[in-house]
Structures are given as C-alpha cells and as structure tokens.
Amino acid sequence: MKKKTLWGKKLLSSAAVLALGVSLLAGCGSTDTPAAGTGGTTDSGKAASGDAFAFESVSDVTFPLEEKLTIDVFVYASLTGGGTYQNNYVTDWIEEKTNIHLNFVYDVDGDDAKTKLNLVMTDPKNLPDLFLATGWTKTELQDYGKQGLIIPMNDLLEDAPNWNAMNEESPMRRADLVMSDGNIYTYGDNNECFHCRYQNRMYIYMPWVEALNDGHIPETTDELYEYLKKVKNEDPNGNGLADEVPMSGFIGGWSSDPTVWMINSFIQCNNPLSNTNPTVAAGLVVNDGKIEYSVMKDEYREALRYINKLYSEGLLDPQTFTQDNTQFAATLKNETPLVAVYPAGGPQTDDEFWANKDGEWQNWEVFAPVEGPEGVRLCAKNLDNYFGMGIGSISSTCEYPVIVTALLDFLASAEANNVQSYGPEGLGWNFTNEGTSLAGGTPTVEKLIIPEDYDWLGNGYAKDYSGENGKHYRWASDASVRWSSARARGELMIPDPDHDTEFYLQKAGELYQPYEPALETLVPNLVFEGPDAQIISEATLQIGGYVNQALVQFITGDLDIETQWEEYLTTLEKMNVQQYIDTYQKYYDAYMANAAK
Template sequence: MKRQLSIWLSVLLAVSLLLAACAKDETESANPEEREPGDNFNATGFPIVNEPVEIEVMGARHALVGEWKNLAFFREMEKLTNVKFNYNTPPSSDYAEKKNLAFASGEIPEVFFGGQLTTDDEITYGQQGILIPLEGLIEKYAPNIRKVLDENPEIKQSITAPDGHIYALPGVNQAPIAKLTSMWINGHWMQKLGITEAPRTTDEMYKMLKDFKEKDPNGNGEADEIPLTSIKLGDVRGMFLPAFGVLRREHMAVDDKVIYGALQPGYKAYLEYMNRLWKEQLLDPGTFSQTTEQKSAKGHAGQVGVFTDALPYLTLGGDSESSTIHPLVPAMTSPANPDQPIISQGSGISRGTFAITNKCKYPEVIIRYVDYLWSPEGEILIHYGLEGDLWEWADDEKKLRKYIEHEGMNIEEYRGGKVTPAVGVSFPMFTPEEVENNWADPMHQFRIAEVDKKLKPYGKSPFPDIYLLPEERQQIQGIETDLNTYVESMEAKFVTGEASMDQWDTFVKTVKDMGVDKLLEVYQTGYDRWLAADK
C-alpha cells in the first residue's frame, strides 16, 4: 500500500512539475517584448495602428498642467497614431506615493509616461520582470531613439542597468542653457558705476560687490542695495564653489577617482570667501531664511545686484527685450584655482521618464509612439505644440520661432494648461541644441550667446549618471542622508560665522567618522562599473 502511495505521489509530483514547466514556457513566450505584433500594427509610417487601440498610462501632472485628456498634444498624437491613452495622472506632489502604491499592490499601468522612476525602481522591478527590457524594441521599431543612443554612447551608458538591460527611457536636453547655471548681474548698476566687464575672478567679484554696496548704484540715496542674493546658497554655490576648483560638495570624480568635495582644500577656501561676503554684508542677510517670493520682491524693488534665475527679468522685472543689458557671470578663477576656470555642468539626462510594464498589450505600438518624440517634429510637438497655437514662424525662411501671446496667461501657464504635459515634469523626448536655439526672442538669443561664450567652454560634469545596486544603495542610504544634512548645516554655520574656521579639522573628522569612506567606496564601485560599460 505504501509502495502504491509512493508511486502515486511521484506521478502527481511529475505532473505538477510538467504543468509548471508548461506554464513557465507559456509565460515566457508571452513576454510583451518578445511577442510578434499583429496585422493591425505598422512598423513604419503613420498611423501606427490601422484600427485604434487603448493603452493605460500613469504619469505625474504638474500644478500648471491641465487634464491630460484636454491637452492639444494628446489630441494630435491620437489623430496621428490611432493610439488613445487612458490616463492616471496624480499630482506631482503625491505622485511618488501613488507610484509606490501601484507597484506594491500590483495595480500597475501598461506604461509609465512622465513616470519619474528611480534607478532603484528600474533595477528592482526590471529584475522582477515587471518592467520589460526596451533595447530589443528600440532595435526593431525605434530608429530615432537608436540613432541618438548610437551617436551619444554616454546616454546609453547612463540608462543601461547593471544587468545590461534598458528598463526606462530618459528625457534628454543637449542645449548648454539647460545644463549650466545662469547667474546674472544687474546691468543698470554696472552702467551707473562705469563697470564695463563682468568679473572673471573671485577678487574682481568681491570688488564689484563692494562697489554695489557702497556707491548707491540704484540711485535712491539709501544704503538699501543687496549686492548678492541667494536662497540657502543652493542657487549660487554652482558658480562660486567651482571657482575654487571643486565642482560640488558631494561625491565627484577626478581622474576616475571618487572623492568627497566638502573635504577638499578648495571647499574650505570657498567657505572663507563666502564668510567674508557675509561679514561685510555683501551677501544677502536673508540668504538662509527668505523664500523665492521674497527674493523676487527685492529684485523688483531695485535692490539686487547679482542673482541666479532662468532669465534676469524674472527677478528684476522688465521684459525680454530690455533685459539684454544684464550680463551673465562667467566661469571664474580664484587664488585657490588660478589657472583654468571650471563650472559644474549637468548631464542633460532626466532618467526614468518612460517604461513599459509586463501588462502592456502593445509594446511595439508604444515604443513607436515614444520614438516619434525623439524626432525633431515630435520634440516640437510635445515641447511647444502645433504651429499657430503657442508659436509661429518669425521669418520667411522658417528658421526662428516666436511665441504667440494669450491674454490672461503667461507662456508657461498656457503651455501647461492647454498644450502639453511636459511642464515641470520630464518626459521621454530628445531636445537637440538647435531646437532650443531657434527662437526669435531677444533675451533668449542673448542668453544663448552669453552661455556659449562664458560657460560652455568650461563646463565639466562632476559625476556621471550611474546605477547603484539595491544592496549598494542600502549600505550608504543612511550615511548619505546624514552627511548631506550635516554638511548643509555646517556650511551655513561657517558662512555666517556661527562656526569658526578654526573648527575645520573637527568638521573633517566628523565627516570621516560618519562613514564618508564607505560612501566613496560604494560610489567608486558604481563608477567603475559605469566606465566598464563603455568598453
């Protein structure tokens, strides 16, 4: 009897294993990225599908952006492609929580579009098969994306996970004005004081700020000038710290070695310089307490000399045409870095904007949809909309565009409210430098010329966009958070004099005791892996 029971159990086990194997084979053969498209799909041209299909998407919606179903971009794309989206668009402020809940519950969309996926999301859910690899789909159906990645291997490096797969696509903006900090000087003040050149060294900057403080450049007879304004130094650090030879406070790569910026002698020299500005009231006393609105109010009241903003009139008032009097601060040198100016430059890559999940029924369709956004025509559509709505041609040769004004709404309000979701949130699109450059706006052209001359030749990335494995991230997560908080706090104390520079050695020791060596070890491992991916 026992022998018969044993035989039956063996048979049942064998059948179970066979059924499981069959189920696995069926599942694997049904992987979305491997499935062959049907007759409804067109591999080239438009529409993408002959008969309309619907796809569930999830993405973050900025406060300026209207309901996606009402935006001109989606209406035009639906007409062009025959692809209709069903939208799940939590507000940007709540999006991370909603996205995490979707993953945890398994109630994920077919596609993340404007998805704000973290690198941990990509690795974790890619390895689990929830996010599908994109490189095969790109090779077959996305010639625009493939071309960009082939011509820009650093982009491909930065979006390829450690297992060799691409699980998410980025938004890419190659224009220097999108990668470099814009710090402006009040041109009216320069004219009043007979200053003809923007400062190129920290000593020249100090002298100019001193003149702004003492020589009444706003001409009101009161000592109310604020030579340099900031919000917690985060907006001006990117211009001043590199002048001392350090691109940023956090981890950075120098000659392929990962170091910590806040431990370098140049960082100490930067703190001493900023402390001097603070003590002599050349740096805004409200730096560590004011809001963006308060900073802007000071500018509009004619009190501000040097400041950061996308465009000078956003701080000082005025309009595009009149603002070309305000020059950009160039990359500077200092006694600590006397030979070659450098400036911190962003990569222009916003990762995690688009991914396809294993619930997607039409992966080949959606990759073609997104591929269009990496073409010049598609980029213009998602960025600015159709001709005659937000913009029109400014010349007969159709080389320069100009904005169309809409009563009661500024450009960004109209762009987000009526045209596109790509306001305040990154989307999968490729913006070449020439697209950003071909606007007839006087200030825009002036800004491009200033950046190209004063910043672009000296731009340098402090650290590439790398992937850390989840276990690596876990090792340093607490260390990095604590270090960032401590360094931020001590920067404010050193600059304001609450902490004396005599405490520098104590600061260095504390940073080391908090585990900075472990942090650097982990980032070095990730950096080396990133380097190897290019070989």
C-alpha cells in the same frame, strides 16, 4: 537582427467578450475591426492572416498599421487646469497617424498618484501595456524590471532610428538610461535645457561698473574684492548713506546663493546651497576615474577663507543666509539702487514677464566666473536628465512590445515632438526657415499663439491650455516623448530676440560654457541597489546636510576656518564619509563598464 521575443498575453475570445458584455478590452494587441454594419470590436490580437502585428523588429513597423491596435496606457502627470490624455488633440493625432488607439486606463495626478501606481504594480496579471510616465526613481524602475513586471528594451531599441540618433547627438543619454544591471527599462526623455546646465550665474549692476570701474567687469577674485570695496565705500547711489549692499543673495531660490559660484574660482564644485533643480552627486567629482569629495580638499578651504573675508568686511550681505525671497526682493527692487552683485538663474529685478518689455533688468549684466589665485576659473555644471519622469516602459503582459517601442520612437520624431509640445501644425506651430533662432542661427520651427476664441472646426477642443472648454491641445511636458535636444531647442524661432526670456538665458549659458568642467569629471546620475541605495540616501541627507551647515558657519565665522577645519574633517570621517564615497565609486565603475558596451 535576431528575432525579438513576443511576450505573450492571452486575450478573451470574441464570444466570451460578448457573453460577458465587456465593452473595452485591456491588453496590447486589442484590435478594432468593425463587423458589418455594427462598428463592433474584435479581440483576437491579430488580423485574419494571423500576422498583422507580429513584427520582428522596430525597423519593420510601418505606420499607420493595417489594422487598428488598442494599447492600455498608464500616465502619471497632470494637465494644467484639468482635462485628460484621452480627451486630447495629441492622442487623436497619434491615432490618425499610427492607427493605434491609446486607451488611458490609468490617467492620474495629484498627491495620491504614487499610491495608485503602487497599487497597479501589485496586480501583475492586469498591468497596462505601456507606462508612458511614472515618476519612478531609477532604483524603483530597476526593481520592477528584476521582478519581471516590466521588460528589458535593449534588443528592442537596437534598430529604433530616433532613439539611436538621439544617443549619438547626446553622448550621455544612453548611459543615463542603462541601469546598474545592464538593462534598459525605459525609452527615456530628451529635453536638454542649454542654459540650465550653467544656471549658477552672477549678475552685476552696470551703471555702478561704469561709474566705479571704468566699465570693467571684474575677472579675478582680487578684482571682485576690490570692486566690492568700492561699492561699500564710495556711495555709488549718491544718497549720502552707507546703504549699498556689495553682494547679496538668499537660500531657497533658483541658484540664488553666491557660494558655489565663488568656490569654483578655487576648486571644481557642484554643491550649491540653493537650487530649484536637483543637484546630482553634490560636492562629488571624478578625478582620473576616482570619486573625490571636493568639500574636503584644501582648495575648498581656501574658497571658504575668501568668502569669509568678504563676509567679515561687509562685502557679502550678512542677511544672505537668513533672508527669504521676499526680503531679498525688497532690497533688490528698492527705489534707490542698493545691490551691486547678486546670484540667480535669471534676473530678479522685474516682475515675472521681465523680458517682454524694457525695464530695470537691462541695467544688469550676467558676468562670467572669475579666476582664482591659482588660475582656476570654472562654473558649476548641471547634468542633463534623460530619465525624466520614467518615460516609456513596457509591461511584461504587453503582447506587442515591438510595436509599442516603434510608437515611442515615432513620438520622438520632429513632427510628433512639435505636436506634443505645441498642438496642431498651422495652429500651434509651423516649420520655418525665416528669422532668428534661439541659438542665433536659422530656425526650423515657429511657435504660434492660438487665438483665444478659436473653435477647432466645432470639435470642442480647448481654446487654451486650461481645458475648460473641452479637449486639451497638447500633452503635459513631463509625459511627452521628446527629441528636444539643445540643438533642436536652439532651432526654435524667436520673434523678438531683444525681448525674449529664453534668448536672454541662452546667451547667458553661452557666456558660461567656456568655463564648464570636463565631462569626464562629472558624476552621473547613478542607480543604487538594496542596502547601497539606503547608504546613499541617508548619507546625502546627513553628510550633505552637515557639509552645507558647516559651509555657512565657516563663512559667517561661527566655525573658525583656521582652528576648526580638522574638526570638520574628523566629523565627516565619523559620519562614514568614506563609505559614502566608496559606494559612489562602486556604482560609477559599473556605470562606466555598461557605458563602454
């Protein structure tokens, strides 16, 4: 292991501090060594021996440190109901475990947070040591790295045990954190949501399946078509009215439009019209290393023909592309059942806490993707995001980046992950090996309910997460350094699997997993630079917007799929779609080259 460079930052002498009356020193390396009887602070950055913090590598760092070390921290994330990161149980716990005092000199949220962060970055000599969470895009992060305001962490992370173990468990994690210049400027997040990978799901009303289809859930596009016709024509709700809605949905909810679910029976496509989570490279796929736009393929055209048939025959609700959530909910939750099939990430039939009790949601079943006429049976897959809010970047003015990196790696440990997420052990959570886990096996962690009237030893900590009664008991998830992989999350104990939201959604994800596209066909979240970033940004809005508009028009018949398809392709060509694809290809090639290193 080669010796890491210690980026220098000169601190004021103790005499100067006293003369100026400064009560708090900025800078990674500020140490608290009380003078006799005073509890005073020194700012030499090192103990008397001169080497208390001069570790050569992350693996050399042992917590707690022999001397108190203060580091200045910026965090851009909100705590629900007020409160700060400084006045927080987690922050106190970290100090106890590591002997590092986190001085949150910048603790901001709200609409003006980005403006404040931009101002911070205009003063290179007074940067905080650690950017815990920033909300930067990858392009912004790399730009600050190239300006020398934050440091590359490649060498620092070489022997960070938790960081490397996370990368082994999650093969796409490291590549997601390497920028296009080959550098790693952030420690990164690890919050894998298993069921979110397969969130474009479809639900079917089982009482009608039993009555009309002998309990057989459709498995092909033809079977789905025939079943929807039965719903339309056979009055399954028995009220004598032709008021049944075979398939419905709406735009603007959590995977609440039916298009991408049906398109994946014809061709791989990750371009949902409705998704509350951002879709990376919508409509783009990788075929033998080459970026392709699936929405220009003949198979995509066949998918639109099929959906248009459903629409034109009244099997797909004509309100799907015009109604909002309120209108959709009114139809779905009607006293007399009306809807047979609808798309969503989760059940929409009950109130917010549907899983906590028996209810109408139990009449609905998630059903798997159906097979198309050419044997295609896929689901849309969303990529895990390991970049998060830009977790853990180190400024160029930090004197002890080795220690800061070790701190970030410590926070990714199992215990620290639980403390950040749930609060104190024994009060917010416990280790356990009893009961059923989220993934259906033996659990390792049990989440506890903190009593509303609990006063933590008179220290004024909050009774709940609101922060109204003192300190918060946890950090906000967007500003936590986590090792919350699908495996780790799957080990959380579920007290009542039959009435638990996450357990229900986990099983839905497990149903869809066999139909996921190959990992190598997914376009990763790439980093674009300079003019190329503008090309991608503009094309995503303009070309992507046109594709979505045409999708709806082909389905509704406003565009004729037989006579106006070529016009659609010509319009895309005039919009420089090839430049859009080529730009993606350029950065995908760079991504793959960096991933192979």
